[in-house]
Amino acid sequence: MSGPTTRHACKPGDYKSELKPIWCPGCGDYHVLMSFTRAFAQLGLPSENIAVVSGIGCSSRIPAYTNCYGFHGVHGRSLALAAGLKVTRPDLTVIVASGDGDGYSIGGNHFLHACRRNIDMTYVVMDNRIYGMTKGQPSPTTEPEFDTALTPGGTGVAPFHPLVVALASGANFIARCFSGAPNETADILAEAIRHPGFSFVEVLSPCVTFRPDEKDWKEMVRPASVPETSDQGKAARRLMTDDGFNIGILYRGHRPPLQPAIGGAGVELSELEKDFEL
Amino acid sequence: MTASSSISIAIVGSGGAGALTTVNLLLEAASAAGWHGLFTRTLGPQIRGGEAAGLLRLATHPVDCLPDQFDLIIGIDWLNAHRFGSEIKAGPQTLVISDPRGGEPPPMVTESGARVVEIEMKEIAKSISGGRPNMIALGIASRLLGFGVEQVFALIAKRLGGKGTSAMEASRAGIKAGFEAAKGVRFEAQLEKPVPGEVRRWLLSGNEAAALGAIRGGVRFAAAYPITPATEILEWLSPNLAKVGGVLLQAEDELAAINMIIGASYGGTPSLTATSGPGLSLMIEAIGLATAAEIPIVVIDVMRGGPSTGIPTKSEQTDLNIAIYGLHGDAPHLVLAPQSVSDSLFTTQWATYLAEALQSPAIVLSDQFMGQSRAAIERPADVAFIGARSVATSISGGYKRYAMAPGGISAMALPGMPGGQYTADGLTHTERGIPTSGAADHLAQLDKRRDKLERFNYGDHWASIEGTGDIAIVTWGSLTGAAREAAARAAADGLNVRLIAPRLLSPVQPERFAAALEGIARLLVVEQTHSGQFLRYLRAHYDLPAKTRALNRPGPLPITAGEIHRAIIDWR
Structure with a gap:
């Protein structure tokens, strides 16, 4: 985290906006919002120095529910927008919020x-294994047999494994959280924000409306039984074999973040013209 | 033998033969001597081994268009020349230098009545250790154009200085051999001496000019995804942004590039990307986001033949529709078009200024012809258009990002400013930026975004309007140079013609356009499209005279000054 280091005496409530979320009662995203504000308070970050960037979907409504600067952009492109912001404003703490449709499907390439x-930012994907805002279509993390109106009888397609993809692609910090444990999630988020480079935090966040079965997640999650690792080989084996319910920091890398030098007066513009003079 | 104010040379050879290098050296030699010039490449999509020709026009005055036909064509080989033969017009006055071992000259040469002189450029090159046929061609062209051999040697020394003595010696020997081989070849066309006393000649492409204009206008961040024919903008910006405290970031695709610049601009940094038609198509959704969220950005579209992959290496003006109308919803934004290599600098700088002032995306429509031509020009004047957006200061509670400010331009808070926290949003929003689906808020924000663009005073830069008369040529973009030359020829025939070329295509300027049309009875609309996009645009927004005609053709064939002149004269 290269943002401001001044610690304020902050309460989670200082980071909440007056807006009432549009989420369904019981949605896991309420708890994720709570974890955001707790993490920010824990870090003592001035809210004006945080930017929360998102795409489209239920989870992407989160920026306006914080009292930070926010950007609710187009579907799937939040990471790109955040990259432009962070590279030119390294003084800011940049959080990107997404969901399994926004982040893994339309935004998969980004x-x-x-x-x-590996730009220094924290990517939080609230995964509920369904498109909620469009009323229940399968996402890349939906189980193959899950029946929907769009895919009667299920997709028959194996789900995407975001943590493995993140590791293979070079993410510098990988964690899994459960929305129903907001204090633990806040602690992990704070750690992800502190860690330099690209931190990826997948939060299992049940959709009570279109996936009532996900209410059972609270019985299924468990703290990861092995400690975090910085060994990519070990992490790969572990992520490939876990059942998707191990909670905790699973990988912590040490690649230097990308932050090109910016600012400074630079040369006079007339210097650039020399390229063209005969 | 009379000297004329301009002369044109084409050098043809298969890709890798060095035809383009030769023409570039001729341009440099001529501009060092004080002439103006324009060098256009025409080539296929292959990286090596395809067809290539360098087209050069030298003049005592600024040149913004190709000639009707060439005075001198040198064929190092004619291997694939039939593929673009129609782009290089010859006539009975044309002198063709042909290597008999380079294949048959294409019909465009043999059927034109041009005089063909055979010189064995390849054989001569073989007799020189390390000799290359293109250096023989350079020697031939230098002699015929009246350049001293020492003058060309000096240039070679400057250009090839780093390539070792043997390469330099081979080049010198080649040039000298070519110079000797051209001895006694009759060449009627001669170029008038340059106007003395001119200083500070620049040599640059339209793409480079646009990139410099962007930096002059304040751009300090660029996101880049390579695409022909726009890549040179990004490649020039990469090291040069770094020199002025800015940065360029390579994106994974055009979707990322456009969103990266929106993010950077949201943070307060004037930002740009450059692309061509396929990339613009991908960027359109996010340009709508920048319109709705009122984020200033500049997108340069260097147009090429379309639709789809089209003709990546050749010019067309067919992105007009997508640039103006491509966004979904009612999404007013800026669209501008430079009119020459030199004007690419001004227009891009102005676009940056306008984008920042109006908190709006600006699409700059350049094209392959302008973007990839290299021109010898006078140094473009410094202008005062430096981007400066309205930024919120001393915010004291209840900040309204999208307040109904006079002129529709509301002060923008930047991340880091206490009390300015807001969420920029593509959702319809209230003055405070809060999402809403209410009719009144929707209407208010639509009005705001329309009014800020329509009420702004764009001044005289909105168009080039030149000349008097009751007949006018209306055109835009890189065709402005050919239209200007056509008008000058008509004037020489005793027919006064007005030229109207809008630089600002959106928002439209009905009152200014009506004033420009004052007294016009006949209107010739000139554009490089198949469907007449520009004519339809003019008809949609402006009252045109009953006597309106179109001269339009798709790429890749350029529309010449001669064709426009003939269309005017034939209409009498």
Whole structure:
């Protein structure tokens, strides 16, 4: 985290806006919002120095529910927008919020390249394995047999494994959280924000409306039984074999983040013209 | 033998033969001596081994268009020349230098009545250790154009200085051999001496000019995804942005590039990307976001033949429709078009200024012809258009990002400013930026975004309007140079013609256009499209005279000054 280091005596409430979320009662995203504000308070970040960038979908409504600067952009492109912002404003703490449709489907290519580019930002994907805002279509993380109006009898397509993809693409920090444990999630988010480079945090966040079965997640999640690793080989084996319910920091890399030098007076513009003079 | 104010040379050879290098050296030699010039490449999509020709026009005055026909054509070989033969017009006055071992000259040469002189350029090159046929061609052209051999040697020394003595010696020997081989060849066309006393000649492409204009206008961030024929803008910006404290970031695709610049501009940095038709298609959705969220950005579209992949290496003006109308919803934004290599600098700088002042995306429609031509020009004047957006200061509670400010331009808070926190949003929003689906808020923000663009005073730069008379040529973009030359020829025939070429295509300027049409009875609309996009645009927004005609053709064939002149004269 290269943002401001001044610590304020902050309460989570300082980071909440007055807007009432449009989420369904019982949606996991309420807890994710709570974890955001707790993490920001824990870090003592001035809210005006945080930018929360998102795309489209239920989870992407989160920026306006914070009291930070926000950008609710087009579907799937939040990581690119955030990259432009962070590279030119390294003083800001940049958080990108997304969902499994926005982040893994339409935004899939940007996910690969954001991991690879390793710009210092934290990417939080609220995964509910369904398109909620459009009323229940399968996403890249939906189970193959899950029945929907768009795909009667299921998709028959194996789900995407975001954590493995993140590791293979070069993400510098990989964690999984459960929305129903907001304090633990806040701690991990704070750690992800502190960690330099591209941090990826997948939050299992149930959709109570279109995936009532996900209410069972609270019984299924468990703290990861092995400690975090910085060994990509170990991490790969572990992520390939886990059942998707191990919670915790799973990988912490040490690649230097990409931050080109910017600012400064630079040369006079007339210097540039010399290219063209005979 | 009379000297004329301009002369044109084409050098043809298969890709890799060095035809383009030769023409570039001729341009440099001529501009060092004080002439103006324009060098256009015509080539196929292959990286090596395809067809290539360098087209050069030298003049005592600024040149913004190709000639009707060439005075001198040198065929190092004619291998694939039939593929673009129609782009290189010859006539009975044309002198063709042909290597008999380079294949048959294409019909465009043999059927034109041009005089053909055979010189064995390849054989001569073989007799020189390390000799290359294109250096023989350079020697031939230098002699015929009246350049001293020492003058060309000096240039070679400057250009090839780093390539080692043997390469330099081979080049000198080649040039000298070519110079000797051209001895006694009759060449009627001669170029008038340059106007003395002119200084500070620049040599640059339209793409480079646009890139410099962007930096002069304040751009400090660019996102880049390579695409022909726009890549040179990005390649020039990469090291040069770094020199002025800016940065260029390579994107994974055009979707990322456009969103990266929106993010950077949201943070307060004037930002740009450059692309061509296929990339613009991908960027359109996010340009709508920048319109709705009122984020200033500049997108340069260097147009090429379309639709789809089209003709990547050749010019067309067919992105007019997508640039103006491509966004979904009612999405007013800026569209501008430079009119020459030199004007690419001004127009891009002005576009940056306008984007920042109006908190709007600006699409700059350049094209392959302008973008990839290299011109010897006078140094473009410095202008005062430096981007400066209205930024919120001393925010004291209840900040309204999208307030109904006079003129529709509301002060923008930048991340880091306490009290300015807001969420920029593509959703319809209230003055505070809060999402809404209410009719009144929707209408208010639509009005705001329309009014800020329509009420702004764009001044005289909105168009080039030149000349008097009751007949006018209306054109835009890189065809302005050919239209200007056509008008000058008509004037020489005793027919006064007005030229109207809008530089600002959106928002439209009905009152200014009506004033420009004052007294016009006949209107010739000239554009490089198949469907007449520009004519339809003019008809949609402006009242045109009953006598309106179109001269339009798709790429890749350029529309020449001669054709426009003939269309005017034939209409009498």
